[in-house]
Every structure is written in C-alpha cells, then in structure tokens.
Amino acid sequence: MKPVLLAGATGLVGQAVLAAHDPEKLQITTVGRRKTGQLSREIVADFQTVMDLPGAEVAVCALGTTIARAGSRDAFRSVDYDAVLRFAEAAQTAGVTHFIVVSAVGANSKAAVFYARVKGEVERELESLGFKRLDILQPGLLLGDRQESRPVETFLRRTDPLTRLFLQGPLDRYAGITVEVMAGAIIALCEAPEAGVYRHENRALHQLAGS
Numbered sequence: 001m002k003p004v005l006l007a008g009a010t011g012l013v014g015q016a017v018l019a020a021h022d023p024e025k026l027q028i029t030t031v032g033r034r035k036t037g038q039l040s041r042e043i044v045a046d047f048q049t050v051m052d053l054p055g056a057e058v059a060v061c062a063l064g065t066t067i068a069r070a071g072s073r074d075a076f077r078s079v080d081y082d083a084v085l086r087f088a089e090a091a092q093t094a095g096v097t098h099f100i101v102v103s104a105v106g107a108n109s110k111a112a113v114f115y116a117r118v119k120g121e122v123e124r125e126l127e128s129l130g131f132k133r134l135d136i137l138q139p140g141l142l143l144g145d146r147q148e149s150r151p152v153e154t155f156l157r158r159t160d161p162l163t164r165l166f167l168q169g170p171l172d173r174y175a176g177i178t179v180e181v182m183a184g185a186i187i188a189l190c191e192a193p194e195a196g197v198y199r200h201e202n203r204a205l206h207q208l209a210g211s
Contacts, residue, residue, distance in 0.1 A: 007031045007087045008062030016183035047083035051090035059091035061101040097132040134197045144179035173201040184209030
C-alpha cells in the first residue's frame, strides 16, 4: 500500500480521486482547510504556515481556484501559487519524492494572461525543488459538477461536444476533459516509477486513465 498525501480533496478533481482510488493500493491522507469526512486520515491546514505532514511517497496537489471566486488577483495567487508551493515544500520535508500537480493548458511563466502566467510560475518553482519525479498535469477545460456557479464554464461544458469537433490534432489540448479521466490519470501516475519531469496534456491524460 502506497502512502499518498492529497491536497485539495474537497475540490472537483480531489473528490474524483477519492471516489476512484483503491484503498488497498493507495493510503490517502487528505490535507486541506476542512475535512472531507470520507477518510480517517485527514489533516486540517491553512497553507499559510509551516505544515507538519506525515511521511509519504507521493503527494498530489489539486489546489486551485479562479480570480472571480478568490475575489482578486492577489487572493488567486495566494492559492494557486503560495499554497501549492507551501504544500510541496512540506511534502518534501515529509519525505515525498514524487509530486503530482494539477496545472492548466497554456501555463507559461512569461504569458501575458495572468492566470496562465501564475500557473507557469508555480510549475517553474516546483521544478526547482528537485523532486525525484514531478508530474505536471495540463488539462483543458475540466468537466464535472461544481457546487458553485460558473456561467462561462457551464456554457462551455454544454457546447463541448460541438467544440470538440473543431479541436482536432494539436488543438485537442484545449478540449474539455472529465474529472473522472483526470482522477484515473492521477491514480495511474501514483505508480509511475521513472524519475524526471513530465508534462501531460489531454491526450496523454486520456492514455494514462485508460491504462
């Protein structure tokens, strides 16, 4: 049984991972601002102070928000950059050698778009930490049932089947991808033995989930 730390377990992707994982293969401990109530091993943390985490081999970071939900660019950055790095550093201190993070398609530290730039910056910093293996997931639009209302995403989810017809070849990286596929890919990656830094877009995520 492989011990795994999971940050963001109450979010869309984190919930899907909890629902899909086999507890006989992965021993998940959640780390978040509140408990999920689904596991016996759950740590409450604010991601603003030093975290004392239990030993684990793998850490999965599914933390993330939007500027609209956070309320400002600074508040968004505190989650998608600061909190991600604090979790990564605490996980590394706890002995984690394999880190998996949910980023986004188009992440680039030099991007003009603020969202993509922050995602790119945190990817760069995670690489600098020197994990034995780092998996960076760069999905297109995440498809799933959210608790909060996001009108633009709701519209895009409804039109995804039609949009997908035009997003062929290299453009398929921008297409929608279900959280179930994301969860399957993450669970598969938890068992990946090879060292290195890997980026996975939609096509690779589907292949991982299928494996």
